[in-house]
Amino acid sequence: MKMEFEMDTYKSEIKPTWCPGCGDFAVLRALQTAIHALQLEPWNILIVSGIGCSSNLPHFLSTYGFHAIHGRALPVAEGAKLANPDLNVIVTGGDGDGYGIGVGHFIHAMRRNFDITYVVMNNQIYGLTTGQASPTSEKGMKTKSTPIEGVIENPIDPISLALASGATYVARTFSGDVKTMAELVKGGIEHKGFALIDCLSPCVTYNKVNTYDFFRERVYDLAKEGHDPTDMKAAFAKAMEWPAVQRERIPLGLFYRNKDLPTYEDLEISLRKGSPVRQSLGVEDPDELMAEFL
Amino acid sequence: MSKRSLALRVGGAAGDGVSSTAESFAKISARSGLHTWTYSSYQSVIRGGHVWTQVRGGLDPLLSHGDDPDVVLCLNQQTMDVHQADVPEGGAIIYDVDSVKPDPTKIRKNVRLIGIALRKKAQTLSPNALMRNTVALGAAVQLFDMDFRHVESAFKDIWGDKKPEVAQQNLQAAKLGASAVVEMGGSLHLGLAYTNEAKYLMTGNEALCLGALAAGVKFLAQYPMTPASSILHWFASHGPKYGVVVKQVEDELSAMNMAVGAGFAGVRSMTATSGGGFSLMVEAIGQAGMTETPLVAVLVQRSGPSTGLPTKTEQGDLNLALGAGQGDWPRAILAPRHPEECFSLTAQAFNLAEIYQTPVIVISDLYLGEGFRTVEKLDFNVPIVRGMMAADGGTAKDFRRYQITESGVSPRALPGTKGFQFIGATDEHMENGELISDVLAGLPEFVEERRKMHEKRMRKLDGLRKDTPRPEIWGPKNADLTVILWGSTWGAAHEAILQVEEREGVKANTLEFPTIFPFHVEETLQLLRGVKQSLAVEGNYTGQFARLLRAETGYKPDHFYGRYDGEPFASRDIADKIVEVVA
Numbered sequence: 036m037k038m039e040f041e042m043d044t045y046k047s048e049i050k051p052t053w054c055p056g057c058g059d060f061a062v063l064r065a066l067q068t069a070i071h072a073l074q075l076e077p078w079n080i081l082i083v084s085g086i087g088c089s090s091n092l093p094h095f096l097s098t099y100g101f102h103a104i105h106g107r108a109l110p111v112a113e114g115a116k117l118a119n120p121d122l123n124v125i126v127t128g129g130d131g132d133g134y135g136i137g138v139g140h141f142i143h144a145m146r147r148n149f150d151i152t153y154v155v156m157n158n159q160i161y162g163l164t165t166g167q168a169s170p171t172s173e174k175g176m177k178t179k180s181t182p183i184e185g186v187i188e189n190p191i192d193p194i195s196l197a198l199a200s201g202a203t204y205v206a207r208t209f210s211g212d213v214k215t216m217a218e219l220v221k222g223g224i225e226h227k228g229f230a231l232i233d234c235l236s237p238c239v240t241y242n243k244v245n246t247y248d249f250f251r252e253r254v255y256d257l258a259k260e261g262h263d264p265t266d267m268k269a270a271f272a273k274a275m276e277w278p279a280v281q282r283e284r285i286p287l288g289l290f291y292r293n294k295d296l297p298t299y300e301d302l303e304i305s306l307r308k309g310s311p312v313r314q315s316l317g318v319e320d321p322d323e324l325m326a327e328f329l
Numbered sequence: 330m331s332k333r334s335l336a337l338r339v340g341g342a343a344g345d346g347v348s349s350t351a352e353s354f355a356k357i358s359a360r361s362g363l364h365t366w367t368y369s370s371y372q373s374v375i376r377g378g379h380v381w382t383q384v385r386g387g388l389d390p391l392l393s394h395g396d397d398p399d400v401v402l403c404l405n406q407q408t409m410d411v412h413q414a415d416v417p418e419g420g421a422i423i424y425d426v427d428s429v430k431p432d433p434t435k436i437r438k439n440v441r442l443i444g445i446a447l448r449k450k451a452q453t454l455s456p457n458a459l460m461r462n463t464v465a466l467g468a469a470v471q472l473f474d475m476d477f478r479h480v481e482s483a484f485k486d487i488w489g490d491k492k493p494e495v496a497q498q499n500l501q502a503a504k505l506g507a508s509a510v511v512e513m514g515g516s517l518h519l520g521l522a523y524t525n526e527a528k529y530l531m532t533g534n535e536a537l538c539l540g541a542l543a544a545g546v547k548f549l550a551q552y553p554m555t556p557a558s559s560i561l562h563w564f565a566s567h568g569p570k571y572g573v574v575v576k577q578v579e580d581e582l583s584a585m586n587m588a589v590g591a592g593f594a595g596v597r598s599m600t601a602t603s604g605g606g607f608s609l610m611v612e613a614i615g616q617a618g619m620t621e622t623p624l625v626a627v628l629v630q631r632s633g634p635s636t637g638l639p640t641k642t643e644q645g646d647l648n649l650a651l652g653a654g655q656g657d658w659p660r661a662i663l664a665p666r667h668p669e670e671c672f673s674l675t676a677q678a679f680n681l682a683e684i685y686q687t688p689v690i691v692i693s694d695l696y697l698g699e700g701f702r703t704v705e706k707l708d709f710n711v712p713i714v715r716g717m718m719a720a721d722g723g724t725a726k727d728f729r730r731y732q733i734t735e736s737g738v739s740p741r742a743l744p745g746t747k748g749f750q751f752i753g754a755t756d757e758h759m760e761n762g763e764l765i766s767d768v769l770a771g772l773p774e775f776v777e778e779r780r781k782m783h784e785k786r787m788r789k790l791d792g793l794r795k796d797t798p799r800p801e802i803w804g805p806k807n808a809d810l811t812v813i814l815w816g817s818t819w820g821a822a823h824e825a826i827l828q829v830e831e832r833e834g835v836k837a838n839t840l841e842f843p844t845i846f847p848f849h850v851e852e853t854l855q856l857l858r859g860v861k862q863s864l865a866v867e868g869n870y871t872g873q874f875a876r877l878l879r880a881e882t883g884y885k886p887d888h889f890y891g892r893y894d895g896e897p898f899a900s901r902d903i904a905d906k907i908v909e910v911v912a
Contacts, residue, residue: 078744079744093752099752101752101754102754102764103616104586104616107583110586111590114588114590115594115744116594118596119595121745139583143578312594314572317711318709321709324542325529328535
């Protein structure tokens with residue numbers, strides 16, 4: 036089949052600045068593959084990111100992008116989506132950005148069930164600030180900010196958090212398998228509602244624990260074990276396996292999907308007039324409006 | 330000589346219906362044809378405490394809520410205790426004769442004590458006596474000889490078609506109060522000739538909402554905070570009809586960031602808050618400055634620091650607005666003085682934000698934002714100028730979103746426009762949006778590039794300076810004293826100047842600043858040349874505006890009068906200060 040947009044159409048002229056071997060290359064490739072497979076018009080995609088190594092991602096694609104401040108990509112994306120719901124809005128960033136400084140927005144964006152796809156490159160470490168603990172760093176992990184006895188907090192589990200907060204498409208993938216990652220990202224973009232794709236994306240420079248090998252030895256495919264992604268209870272049970280309970284088996288794939296819930300945009304009264312960006316400005320009936328004050 | 334104005338003060342505990350009673354009276358006053366001005370002194374409490382509202386009505390345009398009230402309406406004993414001594418000769422105090430006791434030693438002579446069995450009379454209409462304040466309101470209307478059909482229409486507004494029986498009951502209650510006054514000697518005979526031609530009555534915040542609507546706002550994200558919450562409330566009920574997306578969000582970080590996202594996507598976008606919320610917004614508003622995203626941020630000040638006095642007024646957040654966000658970025662700060670300017674400056678703020686692709690801050694305060702004032706009919710036919718768009722004539726091939734230009738303004742493209750894709754970045758960037766920050770910073774070529782890009786952004790201040798309202802002198806030329814002011818202090822200062830001229834023959838005028846920033850240095854220096862002696866009046870401790878004036882012009886006001894006790898300036902106090910300084 037002849038496609039209108041070639042794979043390269045989606046690539047910008049800017050070369051990624053990530054370390055050789057960084058897991059984020061796979062995520063970039065998966066995202067590019069997904070939007071290519073969907074043949075989305077590059078000018079109708081807006082990719083919003085925060086701050087961190089992974090948040091540089093929008094620069095490497097040829098879509099519209101907004102490289103926001105640290106932790107605030109989601110509200111920027113929500114504002115843009117409400118202003119122009121016709122845009123395909125994708126948010127990218129890291130675990131520090133989304134699960135640390137921005138975790139409040141993360142929860143609220145999910146409970147609203149925005150039609151937004153959130154791709155998190157989770158490397159369980161702060162890379163750009165040179166190796167401090169992140170909200171998903173494993174307990175006991177020694178980092179620059181926890182050099183003596185390691186991390187003493189429990190890690191955030193984004194999958195359980197997403198399920199509890201009302202996300203309607205919840206998946207986890209691994210940079211060691213770009214093909215599956217691309218499929219799950221594509222599914223997330225196609226999904227009408229909030230999609231979280233948590234990508235285990237190893238930091239080869241600062242995280243010497245959660246490496247490609249670490250994951251290869253432990254990951255398994257939920258689909259192959261017969262998990263039913265429409266079953267929320269089963270999704271919670273699978274989510275609880277790691278990191279909460281043990282670290283030997285790590286489930287990957289689609290935990291949960293609910294196609295039957297309205298999106299935030301569906302419920303927003305003011306969007307019934309159409310996309311706000313296309314509305315005429317000003318007031319046609321000022322006398323009627325002023326009469327309220329008489 | 331008959332009086333030209335009247336004032337009613339309603340007091341009680343929170344939950345007694347003080348504000349609804351006062352608002353009804355304000356409506357009755359405006360519909361009687363009086364210029365009307367209210368001030369509410371309330372507390373951060375839902376039930377109990379002591380709250381009061383003063384409503385002033387005048388045959389001539391008003392400049393403040395006035396000083397001593399002609400009538401005090403006491404819904405509890407504390408109101409009597411606190412306010413009984415304020416009623417001047419010829420006035421009256423309305424109270425429940427069964428539960429409130431006046432102290433004759435504190436009351437001035439020839440003040441009528443209108444003790445009515447408010448509760449008992451209300452109970453004849455409904456057992457819970459909910460309408461006792463309505464009985465009292467009826468008494469006040471009778472004391473002022475106002476037309477009762479305005480009472481009827483005010484109640485109709487409140488209960489409308491949904492509860493006509495409640496409106497009817499309240500009208501009966503008001504009539505009970507009025508008859509009691511007739512039995513007790515009738516009205517105060519103030520002799521005001523009401524025109525009964527209704528005037529428009531609104532708060533500064535409502536006028537600001539109308540200005541935003543007239544300018545075509547399509548997005549408001551906000552987190553509740555006194556005294557900005559009424560902006561959210563007004564838009565929540567009125568916005569959808571005009572296609573305005575109105576969102577209460579999780580915090581002010583989100584509110585500002587959503588406004589940035591909406592502005593970036595291409596709608597006219599705003600947020601509103603008070604000082605505490607604005608403190609949370611500063612990083613994100615700087616983001617709008619850096620990414621050259623238009624938006625309007627409304628800052629309705631209250632008493633700080635920190636949580637401060639949530640229900641009290643102040644002008645203490647000017648430094649916050651001036652310094653919000655790390656680094657230098659171009660901003661405009663507009664300070665409306667009255668509701669008409671809340672409307673016009675807000676509408677203008679949206680044009681400035683889009684023409685210069687940067688945030689514009691509208692700084693107001695509780696006294697202006699929440700007080701009701703009568704206004705002339707607002708003109709919704711405001712110009713709408715959306716600024717430079719790349720797709721209008723430009724080609725995608727040549728498009729550089731952050732192109733370095735003489736004006737500092739670059740062609741803008743909205744997501745969805747074919748071929749003009751770019752990245753808006755909060756890191757320092759090149760003309761095409763590509764980052765300088767990570768692998769290029771410090772290379773000689775990019776040291777230069779950064780300098781040029783920073784200067785490009787900051788050049789927008791020159792245009793903003795040209796397009797913003799100039800400082801103004803009000804009052805006589807060759808005055809002995811010039812009062813320097815900004816914002817809501819305007820009214821009390823004008824009134825004070827009229828008072829000192831009449832009382833003491835002192836000639837004073839004002840120098841006032843609808844635009845705080847960019848500062849109009851040349852124009853200000855020009856106006857200052859005619860100033861003999863000056864008194865800066867503002868609602869804060871350090872003289873935040875006076876310091877800005879000095880920093881921008883080298884001019885130091887001779888005297889400073891700051892108020893930071895939570896109360897608005899009273900014309901009487903400014904007048905005394907003027908006399909003290911001139912003498």
